[in-house]
Amino acid sequence: MSTETPLFSDLHLPEPVLKALVELGYETPSPIQAQCIPLLLDGKDVLGMAQTGTGKTAAFALPLLANIDLKLNKPQVLVLAPTRELAIQVAEAFQAYSRHLPNFHVLPIYGGQNYGLQFKSLKRGPQVVVGTPGRIMDHLSRGTLDLSGLRAMVLDEADEMLRMGFIEDVETIMAETPEERQTALFSATMPDQIKRITKRYMRQPTEIKIKAKTSTVENIEQKAWIVRGANKLDALTRMLETEEFDGVIIFARTKTATVELAEKLEARGYRSSALNGDMNQALRERTVSRLKSGSLDILVATDVAARGLDVERISLVVNYDIPTDTESYVHRIGRTGRAGRQGKAILFVAPRERRLLKAIERATRQPITMMDLPTRSEVTQKRIESFQTEVQKVLEAEKLEFYLELVGQLTNELEISQEDMTAALLYMAQKDKPFQLPEEPVRERFSDRDGRRERGDRAERGDRAPRERGDRRKPEGPLDTYRIEVGREHGVQVKNIVGAIANEGNMNSRFIGDIVLHNDYSTVQLPQNMPADLLKHFQKVYICQQQIRMQKVDEAGTYKPRRRSPKKRDHRKG
Template sequence: MENILFEDLEINNELKRAVADMGFTEATPVQSQSILPMLEGKDMVVQAPTGTGKTCAFGLPIMEKIDTEAKHVEALILAPTRELAVQITNELMKLGKYTAGIRITPVYGGQVITRQITALKKRPQIIVATPGRLMDHLRRHTVKLDNLKYLVLDEADEMLNMGFREDIDTILESASESHQTVLYSATMSKEILDITKKYLHTPEKVQITKSEMTVPTIKQYYLEVRSENKIDLLARLVDLGGYEKGIVFCNTKRMVDELALEMTARGYLSEGLHGDMNQAQRDRVMRDFRNRKIDLLIATDVAARGIDVKGIEAVFNYDVPEDLEYYVHRIGRTGRAKAEGISYLFVTRRDMWRLREIMNYTKAKIEYMPIPKVAEITDIRVRKALSEATALADDGKLSLYRQGIEDFLSEHDTEITILDLAAALLLKDVGLSDLKDIEERPRSREKGAIPTSGNARIFINVGKLDKLKKRQLIKLLVEKVGLREREIRDISILEKFSFVNIPAEYAKETLKKLNNMRLDGRKIKAEISTGKQGKKKKKAF
């Protein structure tokens, strides 16, 4: 489906003018596939990741259809976090810039509830809320949903992950029966499907395909690095790119704290962001990041949900995300509004199988990048220091220092030239003496080498989407390959591919036979996995 132009939409001129002010002319895939069905009043289930323009996808239809004369709540938008609720509110206010009479109120935890009650007394037509705080208002009867016309669940999967299922049920059951419901989610879990079946009526289904998941204006690179060298690598990439606003993603709160301290000690303006911080701390960090008082925001995935900061130049995946969807969420923080962005993925030896998973999932080309050498970093730092020194020289304030250098050289019997002295002072100033080339492990081959002993981990390009079951895979390996059932271990069936352990001595023959087979018409591709497949762990934040 081709993307639509906002100018061609049947919406009022005030909205078109507001969209133009925001710099948008062509709708994103999720907007192109969502706006028209929503304008037609259909319930919708939309599977799309963060950073694809979802707010405008549901915001435009709501702003077009809202009754500006209404004195009750007509539209409710639920979001998992305060940050996302604020972001949605700001976007809606931009859309309503030229539309008189629309009142929008955000309600979320961490803000004094009496202030929200005062705002609610002004009878907003649109409420943007987090589930927990909305439940407080429903119990106090300061919010009523009897006349609700539009209900949006944004990032529904994240709300469920945060334990809001009962609240969502209560809210949906409190709403009027005739409202339109639209659900957005990055994943389609059983719980999401249960909510869809229970509360939505013959919904229109939209799925942003894998090829549309990553933004083409984002250059994606991966670097193979040992765990102990990650900090040095991060510092070098920041220096090399001259980045003044970047986000670094870690998998755990502990790593966020440790890395923020280490990067600060190295002279980089860094702050951490994670779920153990109170709201005041998080607000301060985000305010400093927006105001460029921080160069690097170091965050966990969940804490970074809803962050929408303009001008993010680079995203650093310090840890490979444990969930595939999080990679898309992460890199979507840069390259927004068709601007160019760049992302780096730090990969250790044990992460190589997850790199392959990400590339298969997103259908994106993640290019290999060698680790920057000392010579490259030296050149960057020297040029920066010389540029700053040139600016000082132009001020004409160096006469005292020139005299001091001349006196020093005349008093000491030395063969050191002024050029040598300048180079020594530069070495001291830019701190190059401690730089050493980071040892880069040999690049992993596209296909893993067949082990000569122990077990071999086999990657197979069929999975749950092909309706593959464990029993079926065992039967295939026993009947078609000739393995015995007791030799087949640790089977993992994922969405689009699978893993299985077999004795290394049978690996070569197994690969040969599997690669000449078809499963329900699909040609099987099998190879040695470059890393051990593990179970997904629950995310810490």
């Protein structure tokens, strides 16, 4: 067998999928992709031991897409994911890879989303369903999700589902699927309960172990910004204005994105150019030569185009789009800090990509410092300092006698002071790039339910799996106590409550306070001022087959039940 790394075109994927990969800038499969894709294409079961950041989503999504019958409008592939963020991320990957497959539909299903919307989408017959275990269980109980035609099932990050208390739900769901279906299971570790699933529900799986490569980059300062609020382009230009740099490489995911971003930066006054695989060798060499000579400051590049690039001027690398695997990240930031020089790297991270951020930290053996977007005042101060420098240069290099006389003449004729004249001239000189940025809107938010991180969460980098009570950190800020109608007699554990609240409320587990288990009910502390619609949603959530009917406990510790308390049920309402 050849030891050379294959190309995606060597893996017998269908032409529409390969076309999408080319447009997305993919060229060489990662090790787990190279090993998994042929096996899954052949219909075999796969047991993959791999960390986040090794490219496992494409490892199962690409071959399963190739085997889908687009004429059948019913679920043929089910992917179980431990969190809402991962479910959305996997669904988006399927959507991107299938852009040239007509009549293909993928549906993410997770807690916190409107049931009515999910009912309508399921009726349309998606071929791929990606969901969290709790919400998939709900739809199975209601009869709104039909898995009778399922051909393949994927358990993504199985050990995370175990830690979050979902493994029993996972087994229940697997028991509802056809026995002859294909199964792929991915897990960073292999606890006994996961091994039991592989033996019980998988058919002679081929085991693939991928050890994430680790690299040390001590001479590169790494920072990350969680994408929220501001437009990414506006955020990038703020950073470029306040960071000290010589030459810059900005990495974008696609060839089209490199051209668009370079043009937008050019329009904002930066000397920038795209560098991608569509450029011929002569143009590529000319562009790199301009960067080396200093006539160009910024390259906007794809991963493939920048491989092997060594330009001494590059002191800053910006990951405008996060790479799909840790190896690509190491290659990217390696464009700076070369030959012992100091470098800096900034990574843009969407909230749902925090798991990949953690994987990158492990791969580089370095913590990545979270950064805040430069403020209006910081940008203003930087612009004033730059203007000051330019003024000083003019004073030292130019003869200004004529202009001094002209200022005196104009102030007399207009009957204004020299201060007013100076202010007017400053405005005219900077009106295309004012010293002050527009006012920023102030937003109040309870949690990261709308996709943006809550204030006070600056130090958090990654969605940590809920842990047992004694191991969880005390949340900051005031808390309210809520009663939920599930207790020890129902078999509930702390991890069940944490997992359900974190997923159904799209809430990081660090915002959940003390949980006290009683015989027939429990109490949980949550941040004050919970939105009414979120509390209403929690009242309908099930834990251990009990509707929790969450209600706030007042300051005196008194619980006031609702007027019409529904009867307890030992099953989920259909």
